[in-house]
Amino acid sequence: MTRPDHAPVGGDFGASADAGLCEDLARASLALARRFSAGGTMWCISPSSPFHAHHVAVEFVHPVIMGKRALPAVVVPAGADLVATLRATVRPGDMVVAIAGAGESDVSRAMRRGPAWGAETVWIGAGPRPADGAADHVLWLDVDDPLVASELFVRMYHLLWELTHVCFEHTGLLRPDTCDEEVCITCSDEGRTAEVISVGGLGDALVRTAEGREHIDTTLIDPPCPGDLVLVHAGAAIATLEKTSLEEDRR
Amino acid sequence: MSRESTDFLYPFIEGDEDDAPSLLADLATSAGAKWDQSSRLRLETLHLLDAQLGEVAAVMARCFEGGGQLFAFGNGGSATDADDVAQLFTSPPWGEPLPARSLVTDHAVLSALSNDIGFDVVFSRQLEAHGRPGDIALGLSTSGNSENLLRAFAQAARRGVRTVGLSGYDGGRMADCEELEHCLVVRSDSVHRIQETQAAVVHALWAAVQAEYRSEASHENASHEGAA
Incomplete structure (x- = not known):
C-alpha cells in the first residue's frame, strides 16, 4: 500500500x-x-x-x-x-x-x-x-x-x-423456449405473478401477466387495487404478493 | 455475417455445441479469467500512476481552493465516466463536495453544436463559454485519439484552464498533445479493461484531491494560528 x-x-x-x-x-x-x-x-x-x-x-x-x-x-x-x-x-x-x-x-x-x-x-x-x-x-x-x-x-x-x-x-x-430449469413456470400450471390493471365490481379484476391481459376472480383475496401484485392460479388470485396503489406510484 | 467471431475474446470456446451446461461452464471460466486480468491491470496501473496522481491532485486541489471548477467530458462509455466524475465530486460518499460538471449531459447544447458546426467542437465550444483561468478540464478517452477532446484541451489551454486527460493503449494522440498538461495512461489494448481501470483511476484521483484539499485547508488554518 x-x-x-x-x-x-x-x-x-x-x-x-x-x-x-x-x-x-x-x-x-x-x-x-x-x-x-x-x-x-x-x-x-x-x-x-x-x-x-x-x-x-x-x-x-x-x-x-x-x-x-x-x-x-x-x-x-x-x-x-x-x-x-x-x-x-x-x-x-x-x-x-x-x-x-x-x-x-x-x-x-x-x-x-x-x-x-x-x-x-x-x-x-x-x-x-x-x-x-x-x-x-x-x-x-x-x-x-x-x-x-x-x-x-x-x-x-x-x-x-x-x-x-x-x-x-x-x-x-438461443431458442426462447429452451428450458434448462428443473421447474419451468411457463410450462406447468404453477402460480403466475400478475399486476392488477383495474378492478371490477363483482370480485373480478383485469390483470397483466407475462402471457397478456386476462380477467381473474379475486374473491379469495382481500379486494385488490390497481398496481397490486397477485398470484394467479387457474383463473383466480390465490394470494396478494404486493399491496401498492397506482396513486403511490404517482407520488 | 450471421456468425460473428469472438474467438479473440474467448479463444478456448469452440464452435456450435448445443449443451447449455457446458457453455455456461466455459462462460464462467472465461469471466473469471477476465475478472482476474482486470484486477491485475487495476493494481498495476494504480501503482504506476501513483506519483503522477499525486501531482495532478495537488494541481486540482489548488484550483478548487482558488474557486475553480471541474469540467469532465468524453464520448460513449467515457461520457458516462464524465458523469461519474461530476457526481462523485459534487455528491461524494465522504469528504468535501467540490464544484464539477459533466459537459455531456445537456442534449440541447450537444445537438445544437453538432447540428450547426460538428461534433468535434462539442466540448471546446462549451469550455469557450464556461472556462475561466483556474478551472480544470478533465477529458476521458480509451483511445486517446478523440478529436473533440484534443480540441477541448487546446481551447482550455488558451483560457488558462488546467488540463488533465485519461487515455489508454499507449496514450494515443493525447500523449503527444502539447496543450494537455497531465496525461494519465492505462496501458492495455482492451477497451473494456482500460475503461474498468480508468474508473479506478478517477476514483483514486478524487480521493487524492480530497486528501490534498483537506491538507491545504489545514495548512492554512495552521499558518493563521501561527500568525495569531
Whole structure:
C-alpha cells in the first residue's frame, strides 16, 4: 500500500473472481442472449447512479468492438417515474437490468413486476443483498466501499456484454423456449405473478401477466387495487404478493 | 455475417455445441479469467500512476481552493465516466463536495453544436463559454485519439484552464498533445479493461484531491494560528 490514506487505492478488492458470481454472470448472459435473439429490448435503470445505466445501454447499442451487432438497449431517464415508465413501455420478452442497492424501493418494485410484465430481470449491486427471488438474476458483490463497488459494476456489465455476444455464436442454445430449469413456470400450471390493471365490481379484476391481459376472480383475496401484485392460479388470485396503489406510484 | 467471431475474446470456446451446461461452464471460466486480468491491470496501473496522481491532485486541489471548477467530458462509455466524475465530486460518499460538471449531459447544447458546426467542437465550444483561468478540464478517452477532446484541451489551454486527460493503449494522440498538461495512461489494448481501470483511476484521483484539499485547508488554518 503506497498510499494507505488515499482510499480506495490498491487493496485486494475484487482481486480474485468469485466462482459463484462468474456462474451467475454466465447464466444471466445466456438469458439475455436468448431474449435479444427473440427480439427483446433491454431497459437499463440505475436511479442513484444514472451513469451506469447509460454505460450499459451504450455498450449494447454501439459496442466498442467493431463488427459486433447493435442491440436494443434503452435507459429509463433519471427523474422519470421508474415503475410507471417501465409499466407503460416494457413488452413481454424484454429485459430489465438494474444497477442499484437492495434498499432502492422503486428498483425493487420494478424487479418484482418482471414476471407480470414478461420481463427477465437482472439486478447488479453490492452490500446487503435483496431478498431471495427479488430478480431472475441477482449479481451481487460482497464489497462495502461504494467506489470500489462502482468500479466492479463496470467490470460486471462489460462481462455481461462479452458473454452475451459469445452466446450468439451458439445458435442452438438461443431458442426462447429452451428450458434448462428443473421447474419451468411457463410450462406447468404453477402460480403466475400478475399486476392488477383495474378492478371490477363483482370480485373480478383485469390483470397483466407475462402471457397478456386476462380477467381473474379475486374473491379469495382481500379486494385488490390497481398496481397490486397477485398470484394467479387457474383463473383466480390465490394470494396478494404486493399491496401498492397506482396513486403511490404517482407520488 | 450471421456468425460473428469472438474467438479473440474467448479463444478456448469452440464452435456450435448445443449443451447449455457446458457453455455456461466455459462462460464462467472465461469471466473469471477476465475478472482476474482486470484486477491485475487495476493494481498495476494504480501503482504506476501513483506519483503522477499525486501531482495532478495537488494541481486540482489548488484550483478548487482558488474557486475553480471541474469540467469532465468524453464520448460513449467515457461520457458516462464524465458523469461519474461530476457526481462523485459534487455528491461524494465522504469528504468535501467540490464544484464539477459533466459537459455531456445537456442534449440541447450537444445537438445544437453538432447540428450547426460538428461534433468535434462539442466540448471546446462549451469550455469557450464556461472556462475561466483556474478551472480544470478533465477529458476521458480509451483511445486517446478523440478529436473533440484534443480540441477541448487546446481551447482550455488558451483560457488558462488546467488540463488533465485519461487515455489508454499507449496514450494515443493525447500523449503527444502539447496543450494537455497531465496525461494519465492505462496501458492495455482492451477497451473494456482500460475503461474498468480508468474508473479506478478517477476514483483514486478524487480521493487524492480530497486528501490534498483537506491538507491545504489545514495548512492554512495552521499558518493563521501561527500568525495569531
